[in-house]
Amino acid sequence: MQSLFAAGLFSDQVALVTGGGSGIGLATARELAYLGARVAICGRKMDKVEAGLAALAADGIPAERMLGGSCDIREPDQVSAFVGQVLERFGRVDVLVNNAGGQFPTPAEGMSPKGWEAVIRNNLNGTFFMTREVATRAMIPAKRGRIVNVTAMVVRGFPGMSHTGAARAGVENLTRSLAVEWATHGIRVNAVAPGNNIRSSGTAQYGEALLEVTRKATPLMRLGTPEEVARVIVFLASDQNDFVTGAVWGVDGGQPLWGDIWSIPDPQAEAKG
Numbered sequence: 574m575q576s577l578f579a580a581g582l583f584s585d586q587v588a589l590v591t592g593g594g595s596g597i598g599l600a601t602a603r604e605l606a607y608l609g610a611r612v613a614i615c616g617r618k619m620d621k622v623e624a625g626l627a628a629l630a631a632d633g634i635p636a637e638r639m640l641g642g643s644c645d646i647r648e649p650d651q652v653s654a655f656v657g658q659v660l661e662r663f664g665r666v667d668v669l670v671n672n673a674g675g676q677f678p679t680p681a682e683g684m685s686p687k688g689w690e691a692v693i694r695n696n697l698n699g700t701f702f703m704t705r706e707v708a709t710r711a712m713i714p715a716k717r718g719r720i721v722n723v724t725a726m727v728v729r730g731f732p733g734m735s736h737t738g739a740a741r742a743g744v745e746n747l748t749r750s751l752a753v754e755w756a757t758h759g760i761r762v763n764a765v766a767p768g769n770n771i772r773s774s775g776t777a778q779y780g781e782a783l784l785e786v787t788r789k790a791t792p793l794m795r796l797g798t799p800e801e802v803a804r805v806i807v808f809l810a811s812d813q814n815d816f817v818t819g820a821v822w823g824v825d826g827g828q829p830l831w832g833d834i835w836s837i838p839d840p841q842a843e844a845k846g
């Protein structure tokens with residue numbers, strides 16, 4: 574592995590990455606571990622978490638510097654138990670990356686209350702539960718912490734996935750509120766918004782055709798990689814970046830600046846036949 578950052582940048586630090594078993598979360602966990610951090614990863618499914626731990630081991634990270642556990646961030650009891658495990662094992666949490674999340678495509682009018690709630694819980698509630706737990710038990714007592722929330726590119730709304738657009742906009746606003754509330758506790762809170770154009774385990778479920786549409790809607794004319802998102806997360810999580818808080822950084826190849834991202838049925842065109 575090769576890193577943009579100086580070796581040992583995260584030595585003596587502990588990082589907790591939710592959804593660290595796959596995709597952007599795994600790329601982030603690998604980079605942080607490579608730079609010296611002790612890393613804890615979690616997800617709902619242990620097979621993904623175990624695959625993540627195996628990838629870290631293949632990078633040469635010793636077993637004593639990593640921890641994996643099953644934890645559904647929507648469930649406060651599971652969040653509390655996992656954070657407890659991390660503190661028991663490593664004694665502190667310096668960096669929290671709230672990366673776990675996801676949704677399903679659906680027009681708003683076809684969305685059931687349960688479907689709406691599932692996505693709000695997964696992205697907004699879960700992020701808050703984990704953040705509050707880590708802040709109150711580790712960061713506020715230590716008067717030090719770096720939180721990075723992974724959102725999505727929602728500046729133009731999220732037609733076709735309005736539930737996640739609303740949830741991610743909520744997380745972005747939470748990022749700003751907590752950046753102010755916790756500034757005096759030595760905690761910085763930032764967000765990274767990947768474009769809808771990162772080729773990852775997550776976007777694989779949407780299929781190549783849709784990825785091609787989103788690639789063509791990207792000024793840089795290519796898809797991004799999980800490692801490119803991870804580098805910005807790691808920068809925001811590092812002490813090299815200590816005057817930035819409450820920011821939302823896009824990693825999107827310029828996509829929000831340009832044209833249509835994907836087509837949803839145009840009601841005016843349909844009305845005209």
Ligand SMILES: CCCCCCCCC/C=C/C(=O)SCCNC(=O)CCNC(=O)[C@H](O)C(C)(C)COP(=O)(O)OP(=O)(O)OC[C@H]1O[C@@H](n2cnc3c(N)ncnc32)[C@H](O)[C@@H]1OP(=O)(O)O
Nearest residue numbers: 674675676677678685687688691692695733769775776779
């Ligand atoms: C157009 C733009 C494209 C654009 C596409 C390109 C841009 C991609 C940009 C974003 C990329 C990524 O985020 S990549 C990361 C992707 N990763 C993920 O999405 C994985 C995490 N997501 C999830 O686990 C699920 O989506 C989520 C719903 C949040 C949680 O699932 P659960 O199994 O826990 O939820 P359940 O209890 O089963 O479901 C609760 C309700 O949600 C509904 N529900 C769940 N999945 C559903 C589905 N596929 N289609 C309809 N409805 C669904 C169920 O029907 C239930 O409601 P009832 O109807 O009452 O039964």
Ligand SMILES: NC(=O)C1=CN([C@@H]2O[C@H](COP(=O)(O)OP(=O)(O)OC[C@H]3O[C@@H](n4cnc5c(N)ncnc54)[C@H](OP(=O)(O)O)[C@@H]3O)[C@@H](O)[C@H]2O)C=CC1
Nearest residue numbers: 592595596597616617618645646673674725771773774775
């Ligand atoms: N790739 C892209 O283009 C974009 C990605 N994003 C966001 O970036 C983040 C990472 O996505 P990406 O790596 O691409 O996709 P992945 O699907 O690979 O990553 C999502 C990870 O989150 C975990 N996860 C999901 N829900 C929960 C939960 N309730 N509790 C604990 N863990 C959970 C999943 O594991 P498990 O299923 O085992 O729980 C998985 O490891 C997500 O929040 C995603 O929505 C945003 C915009 C674009």
